[in-house]
Amino acid sequence: MGHAATHAKSLPANLDAPGFVRGWQARALMVAVLFTVTAVVLATLDHSAEHVYRAWVVGLMLCFGFCVGGLAMLMLQYVSGGKWGLLLRRPLEAMTRTLPLVFVYWVVTGLWMKKLYLWARFSDAAAALKAGLITEGEAHAIEWKRPMLNPEMFWVVGLICFGIWAFYAWRLNSWGLKRDTQDASTTPYWIRKTENLSGFGLVVYALTMTAAVIYWVMSMDVTWYSSVYGLLFLVGEGYQVLALAVLTTLALSKEDPIQTMLRKTEQYDLGKFMMAFVMLNIYLAFAQFLIIWSGNLPEEIVWYMHRINGHWGVIATLDFIFHWLIPFALLLSRDLKTNKKRLMRVAQWMIFAKFFDLFWLVEPNFKDAGSNLHFSWGILEYIAVPVAMVSLWVAYYSWELTRRPLVQTNDPHLAEILEPEHAHA
Amino acid sequence: MALPREGTYGLLAEFDTPTALVEAAKAAHDAGWRRLDCYAPYPLEEAAEVIGFHKNRxxxxxxxxxxxxxxxxxxxxxxxxxxxxxxxxxxxxxxxxxxxxxxxxxxxxxxxxxxxxxxxxxxxGLPSLYHPLFNAPNFRSSATVDKFFLCLEATDPKFDRVETKNFLEGFHPNSVVEVEY
Structure with a gap:
């Protein structure tokens, strides 16, 4: 039976990230600078920074999704186990360590609060109503939701959430390194330890991220609410995080150590996993639409009217095609899932689709844009600002990737993943 | 094509490990064998690949x-x-x-x-009420348990009772048996 052993590959001696990751970092920084300049030029052409604030939220949500969504995916991996963890764990850990940058983005959002949120701009809703600045419904909602939606609570809830995410990111990251310094007899201990932290952590994450998206995105339309909103963003984060993590792993597989680690079997599994999130995402998005459409209540349906009427229907249709139809149709193919280059293209497309979806979620919240899609120089900020923010984030992420070995060695599946594909069922 | 319904169906080699099966199957396919099949207790995608498995509909x-x-x-x-x-x-x-x-x-x-x-x-072609391979006792008892089989079939033009047996024994299987229809 020595056969399988002789055919097993050996773990590369150097487990550090290959040199080209530095290249990613440099390229991302250049793109960030380029698009920052573009954003400034666009703001000058538009004679207003109004869209910079709005597009900033799109950038914040993308980076937040990668970072804190990465934390959730890491915890999910620890809870579920499996060989895919060996491939994705270190990229996911690197994502979670970008939390400081997301925090800075959030603080800036907070400073621009009055530009973005009606509840922050008008501390006296009755006066604003009298002055004709807001509608009666808005005035009522601002007063009614005041205990939650007010600037003080925005800061307090945000700080608590960031504190909790930082705690979990810190625990999982430091354990991840400590675990590797110990020998294989400690593996069961570490599995139980990370599992226990992650199981509860996932629940806490679901609650905190729901609070965060309510403050940051949903409350841009102060009158509207949806109880599935947090879950929708949660699945959306899984969607974008998985796309980025798979993209990273496949790109890293050009050279060792990941070249040795990545087998067709696991790549195919990751492709199927991406497909699952594509399905779950449209399932929740459509469920929310169907329920609100069936109810047809004036306080709810308006949200969709703003996003369908006045040419927004084109964007909504494209969103459906980009976000679901294209990745779904492509990921159905088994050949595509085992083809590195094509799977990478799909992952890139999914990240773009997520960005497109956020544009559709954010822009119609504002009076000039709801039910009225129109061109202005400002609307191009939706390209410039998020690309600049995400590029800067990618530079940070690439740097974090180089900071620890790409493979966790104290892992129960390490021997198995080095064996030929046919050795196990 | 009408298949012969009597005489030898093929020669069946039994292996202990999937790796041994995959290697033998690959060597047979490389040597020009086309009427051959692999049997394993669980799906073995690499085995299907090496014997030139075609896509189905x-x-x-x-x-x-x-x-x-x-x-x-x-x-x-x-x-x-x-x-x-x-x-x-x-x-x-x-x-x-x-x-x-x-x-x-x-x-x-x-x-x-x-x-x-x-x-x-x-x-x-399932459900199939009869398959000649079940005439081999070792196949019957362990094909779905823990053994891996390669069958080189008599319909292949390369088939020769003696040479093929020698060829299969070159892979050091547990046994090579002749299977009758």
């Missing part, structure tokens, strides 16, 4: 079945709601497609699933 059948289910249900709902029994529901148009999506989706899944299952059965 099950995915296509599944897709077509799924689309048929989608069209059938969506048309049924449209016909009922607009022509056969139009009802005013909360003042909505009779053709209210969002309401049709869920059943249409369910039928897509149902038809795709049934097409995959029955398509698979139709294309792989």
């Amino acid at each position: 099950v995915p296509l059948l599944t897709l077509v079945g799924g689309l048929m289910g989608l069209c059938a249900m969506f048309s049924l709902e449209t016909w009922i709601s607009t022509l056969a029994y139009p009802l005013n529901i909360a003042g909505r148009p009779t053709y209210s497609w969002p309401a049709f999506v869920v059943p249409a989706y369910e039928w897509t899944i149902l038809f795709a699933g049934l097409s995959a299952a029955f398509g698979m059965l139709a294309l792989n």
Whole structure:
């Protein structure tokens, strides 16, 4: 039976990230600078920074999704186990360590609060109503939701959430390194330890991220609410995080150590996993639409009217095609899932689709844009600002990737993943 | 092509490990064998690959079945709601497609699933009441338990009772047995 052993590959001696990751970092920084300049030029052409604030939220949500969504995916991996963890764990850990940058983005959002949120701009809703600045419904909602939606609570809830995410990111990251310094007899201990932290952590994450998206995105339309909103963003984060993590792993597989680690079997599994999130995402998005459409209540349906009427229907249709139809149709193919280059293209497309979806979620919240899609120089900020923010984030992420070995060695599946594909069922 | 129904079906080599099977199968395929098959207790994708497994039509059948289910249900709902029994529901148009999506989706899944299952059965020839390999006692007792088999079939022009046996023994199997129809 020595056969399988002789055919097993050996773990590369150097487990550090290959040199080209530095290249990613440099390229991302250049793109960030380029698009920052573009954003400034666009703001000058538009004679207003109004869209910079709005597009900033799109950038914040993308980076937040990668970072804190990465934390959730890491915890999910620890809870579920499996060989895919060996491939994705270190990229996911690197994502979670970008939390400081997301925090800075959030603080800036907070400073621009009055530009973005009606509840922050008008501390006296009755006066604003009298002055004709807001509608009666808005005035009522601002007063009614005041205990939650007010600037003080925005800061307090945000700080608590960031504190909790930082705690979990810190625990999982430091354990991840400590675990590797110990020998294989400690593996069961570490599995139980990370599992226990992650199981509860996932629940806490679901609650905190729901609070965060309510403050940051949903409350841009102060009158509207949806109880599935947090879950929708949660699945959306899984969607974008998985796309980025798979993209990273496949790109890293050009050279060792990941070249040795990545087998067709696991790549195919990751492709199927991406497909699952594509399905779950449209399932929740459509469920929310169907329920609100069936109810047809004036306080709810308006949200969709703003996003369908006045040419927004084109964007909504494209969103459906980009976000679901294209990745779904492509990921159905088994050949595509085992083809590195094509799977990478799909992952890139999914990240773009997520960005497109956020544009559709954010822009119609504002009076000039709801039910009225129109061109202005400002609307191009939706390209410039998020690309600049995400590029800067990618530079940070690439740097974090180089900071620890790409493979966790104290892992129960390490021997198995080095064996030929046919050795196990 | 009519298959001979008497005489030797093929030579069957038994291996302990999937690796040994895959290697033997690859060598046989490289040596020009085309009428051969691998048998393992669990799906062994690499074995299928090395013996030049061709794509089958099950995915296509599944897709077509799924689309048929989608069209059938969506048309049924449209016909009922607009022509056969139009009802005013909360003042909505009779053709209210969002309401049709869920059943249409369910039928897509149902038809795709049934097409995959029955398509698979139709294309792989199951259920089959008789297969010569079950004449080999070692195959009967362990093909679905812990052994891996390679069968070189008599219909291959390269087949020769003595040479083929020697060829198979070169891979150090547990045994090589001749299987009768």
